[in-house]
Amino acid sequence: MKLSLPKIIQGGMGVGVSSVQLANTVSRRGQLGVVSGTALGLTFARRLMQKGNEAYVEAMKHFPFKKVIERIQKRFSLKSENDPFKMVEMPTIHPSDDLNDLIVVANFVEVHLAKQGHLGVVGINFLEKIQFPTLASVYGAILAGVDFILMGAGIPHRMPDVINKLFKHEDVSIPIKVVNEVKTDVEMSTFSPRAFAQGEDLPTLTRPQFLAIVGSHTLATYLMKSEFGSPDGFVVEMPIAGGHNAPPRGRYPITESGEPVYGERDLVDFEALKAINMPFWLAGGYGNHEGLSKALSLGAVGIQVGTAFAFSDESGFEKELKKRVLKQVVSGDIRVKTDIKASPTGFPFKVANIEGTLSEEAVYQARRRVCDLGYLREAYRKDNGTLGYRCPSEPVDDYIRKGGKIEDTVGRKCLCNGLVAGIGLGQKRKDGNDELPLVTAGDDLKHLSPYINLETYSYSANKVLDILLS
Template identity: 50%
Template sequence: MTIAERPTGLPVLIQGGMGVGVSGWRLARAVARTGQLGVVSGVALDVVLARRLQQGDPSGDLRRALEAFPFPAVSEGILERYFVAGGIAPGVPYRPVPRLGLRPHRGRTELIAAANFVEVFLAREGHDGPVGVNYLEKIQMATPAAAYGAMLAGVDYVLMGAGIPSEIPRLLDALAAHRPAQVSVTVAGAAADQRHTADLDPADLYGASRPAPLKRTSLLAIVSSDILATYLARKPETRPDGFILEGPSAGGHSAPPRGRMRLDDAGEPLYGPRDHVDTGKVAALGLPFWLAGGYGRPGGLARALRIGAAGVQVGTAFALCRESGLDDKLRRGLLDAAADGTLVVRNDPHASPAGFPFKVAEVPGTLADPDVYAARPRLCDLGHLRTPYLRDGGSVGYRCPAEPVDTYTRKGRPADDTTGRRCLCNGLVGAIGLGQHRPDGYEEPPLLTLGRDLAFLDDLPDDYTAADVVGRLLHGTEHA
């Protein structure tokens, strides 16, 4: 298949949704302007919006986007609570946002919905290219409000991985019609017949006057198995609009190896033939698919097109470009380390509280540094990766293996679960320059994640742009 022979209306390139704010609206907009799919990360946008407003929103972009949010009372409440003209003083802690939970919380719902609207609105501004938003299925309690906010802004695609997004097609159907919607939430220890849900009634946001129906966004399920793709495609109510087939070399979270977890001599998961997706079986499902994980190198797109893919998803090349949301000093440090051959990216089986292997860039002064990790006080004050569990007596509690060890063990789990766990929530927020700082001078250290394939850097200029990445990937594929 050549690019010219592909189905029309589909992107050839998907820019990956990365980290917390790494694939922010500036990056997604830059990619979408080239006609390819620009993607914002939808993870922890409530924290990102609240902290950027507390920094004073110097460009005014956030306030301009909030003015466009269709429910003005919500925007006004958020600005009153979080906006600080001129920004908070150095050393003043950021005001906290409500943590995710199963109990209804109006302020939390409003902030999540508005934050997703803002990010997608700004990414879509000034062009007619496609924009998507990436979510983790693991963060179930935020999904209904987050997806609704993104759809209010006209998002074209929802991308979802880190789990089985079988309920998302029905969620998107309901939200497009402004109907009450919900997704199931996994609660550890709950019986099979005990269902817990995260719910959203859009009327709680729009009030008495129902808006016009929204565009029903397309769903791309991020999977690492043809078995899972077949499972999702078997019924209309679970069938996505396409698949992103992600290999183990991709950045961020990756699926664990099938079967018993085995580690190599470096302590990283071993993947074998069972962990490779049978693209022929996926193609037979009749849905478009894109390949991810190592396809940013020369010839990757042409190779994907030859086996019938609609294109590729690329993350790391965009994570290091000029429009990336990474703190610029950290970004340039990663580029320098990659250039001199000293950058190491490790697939750590223990780093993430989510329980999935997670790619960690081993950079001194970050949470990957053993000394920094040992010195950081253990706490879980953002809590996006907390696991709900059933307490004795039937109420729901929350725990995270990155929280203090004694706190975690009091919740019925072994101390071994906490070994090596990094606080991804705080670390990833710190990577975009929004780490918490406290009156005693303590500042949250960042955590950096990248894919392992950095060969693309050989063909890009210094301090390259997102358009440079798109141009390099598309070059020479017209007849591939």
């Protein structure tokens, strides 16, 4: 079945910023609401431990494999407000059955809730760089009937094949990158839907569309030729977009404040893009009144918008944090830095200068380095030949002991804990140094004023849609 294509994609924003409520609101309006699929196993477990998330508990009951749900219900229960969250296993190439349960169900629940109460389409966004939970996540989303899967932050050339197999409950595998190793198909992450279902009935599923998020027409062309099948369309993201950005091509200059400089070679060739003859949406700076018509005139089907939705009432950002951001926007005291150090992935990452968050040097320095969520860890080969896991944002001594270079640890931020704290699910620490947020946003953050109610310092996602579609 071919779906009719939406003009507006509300971008997938991790961790949890593209919430169930946001995606649901956008989908109700006939556009594409997208939930973030990043670290859902973790955030779902934390929601089960936190009061006020009854909808998530209810949604679990719709999951087709009942034994899985019984196991999860036994493992997670409500905690007292001031207690820390119980730890959840960090993702690796070989997750335990418990972690797989959590990941599949978390993705199911997120999509299921986003689809409630309307007949619109819903998407889920993944990052190619975060490989370990990918297969279980995609399966969970497909079980819930997700209509679109979007993936960026890497080269997602295997995804069409993965999706084609998972919707038929076939076994899947993807190679995991091991640092400094050239051969790519040595270590495989695998997932078997039949083994996962443990004999319970397998429902008939529908194949979602796959949209690859790319930074250039060159990558789009490459993906069209993949032996693993081609995407059903592209989101073409410019470097002023929020979140992670593709780095400039080749060697590039860096400003004094540590920002990459993009040049002629990074400009998208829209004629070449059109020649691919696939639907595409433009992202990065299109979240305004003129954005849609500009994109249409360049041959796009529509636009993907992040920043304008990220600070709306329905987004997952914690309420008070959102207000703080919008007050800074109105006062003009707002700046977004394209930081080439902050993200452990090595990709440039946009960081907004928000008071009391990890963007402030003193707050960043006061944080004790700890790595206990582990979504951005990379696999490395230990001396005994087995795989180990490390992250440049973990305690420096640990990283070096694992063969990492000290220069790679400088300026690195713990995106996992910082982003999770931004949606009100931050960890409480026994020593009182609770995890504080890190806010990412696109360069367009400073242009949000037309959306903001100056009495409440807030606005709704519907207002964003009204302005975008006007």
